[in-house]
Amino acid sequence: MKQLLNIKNLHAEVAGKEILKGLNLTVNAGEVHAIMGPNGAGKSTLASVLSGKEGYEVTEGSADFDGKNILELEADERAKEGLFLAFQYPVEIPGVSNINFLRTALNEIREYRKQEQISAKDFMTMVREKSKLVELKDNLASRSVNEGFSGGEKKRNEIFQMAMLEPKLAILDETDSGLDIDALRIVAAGVNKLKNKDNAIIVITHYQRLLDYIVPDFVHVLADGKIVKTGDKNLALELEEKGYDWIFADQKA
């Protein structure tokens, strides 16, 4: 099985405060991993550190993506290598059209991979196809990035972008929050369609519901900057029922 992500003893600080405190995680191609855990545990921080956001300092440990040390790469290079982050809070960018920026992104990625640029026609065909996948309304694709989008529309747009960029590893940070029940089903179905044996997905979530649709191979509990427990999909059910306290109690015991 091909290893996509290998995180070893990762320590990271933000604003001088240690948030990740020795985190280990391995993700292979074809797998779905769920990361759950209390608010403020460091889940989004992990996503930010992996995707290269400035202001996060790795003080110890390593993170290899598809055999490369990604911690040395710029954020855009990580994306070009095939890493994708669906943001917990997608940013609104007035004046930059969704479609234009995606086309720029796609072509930059292709250039990096020494592939040909996509033609305007093929690109539009792709936009139509992929926006159908998450039932993104036509006009949203052409509007300014996330500007004035509803919470749910923003999340759909993230998955639409994921579909356009076809990453090797996608980290979905609370993509389910803000989605209504129907939208949740649609977005999850979209994600499942994008899933194959060569790529992998990490879903960060607080709720079991999403995992009914996107069924994880592994469920991890991230607390206080570390993975403190790993199990199969049943762990999520157990957490839904019992909360996190029993895990911490177990640990202390």
Added chain:
Amino acid sequence: MSAAVLSEKMNSFLTSLVVPEESGQRALYDQLTEKDFPTTKNEYWKYTRVGKITNSKFKKGQRTEDKGLREKFLLDGNCLVVENGILRDDFTCDKISGVIVTSVKPGDENKIAGFGKELNLNHVFSLLNATYYQEVIHINIAAKTEMEAPLKLVFITNGENVICNPRIFIHADKSAQAKISMQFVSLNDKGSFCNVVSEFIVEENARLTIDKLQNESDASFHISTEQVRQEKNSFFQINTMTLDGGLIRNNINLIVAGENCESHMNGAIIVKGNTHVDNHTFVDHQVANCFSNENYKYVLEDKSTGVFNGRVIVQQHAQKINAYQKNSNILLSDFALMNSKPELEIYADDVKCSHGSTTGQLDDDAIFYLQARGISKDKAKKLLVSAFINEITDQFSDESMKDAIQQILIEKHGWAIN
């Protein structure tokens, strides 16, 4: 009254220039010798030092025989060329029905109705222009003329240490629909000074739109004064794009003299190096029921500096005025500097006025978002700057000028507007 005091600085400035012969200009010259140049103690010039200009020794600009001038400066070649303030009569452009361009020599200004009427000669640079212009380029747009394409003017400052005083008078007669584009460029213009004055009269029901592009070299000086008068039911818009220059000062003075007028002033300033750009706008709402709107955006890189001062007066009987003003600025370097100041003087009670000014950096979260999708940081910044400026460039109606803007942006800044 104190006796006229001769200013040393002014006299030293004038020594390198020939005293004008024509009696009108000669009289203005006498006034000029009694004037002084403004310093930063003068509120109107608080953030712009003109010392570099006033300490220079300029020589009068000449027209040349250069045949290639027109093609050098884009704008598809179909334009009139004003070289060092003189209309090059050996170049012609497509005739536009209803539009007449004439060049009027000093002494013959009385042929132009309303000439100089609104211009405040207490402003020393306007007086300097009046004293030294070599001709007035008079553009008359006959009543009811509908211009589809703009009349294009290219102003070239040509030569080192040259001073030129281009003078324009544009008259849009009743119900005319007029478009003019004005591009300011330069050739070998190290240490040169373009001091241009333009007057615009917009008659009843007329519409006049000006697209203006400033792209002289960063070793030059430029002061431009636009004096506008609007009569009732008229529309006036001026879009200014400033992409290069050394020291640039633009004064737009707009008198709204008739009811139901609409006035727009838009500006985009994208500069780097040590360029200094100062825009002073002044709207005088003299009568009721009018709308004015201004939107200026600066993108300052390196050590460039920007000044925006938007003054609006709503006179006592000018009720039901809507006057809006917005100035937003992005500093791309820690050394760039912006000074922004609104001046609203409202003497009527039933008016809606607003102003807003913001200065900041590009949004880091937005840059990261774009990067996370595979766009390099540099490109992400360019996308954001272009998105910021878009709203202004969209206002330009001269397509060839838009193309010229894109080309300059690519050459000088490595990006274009999406």
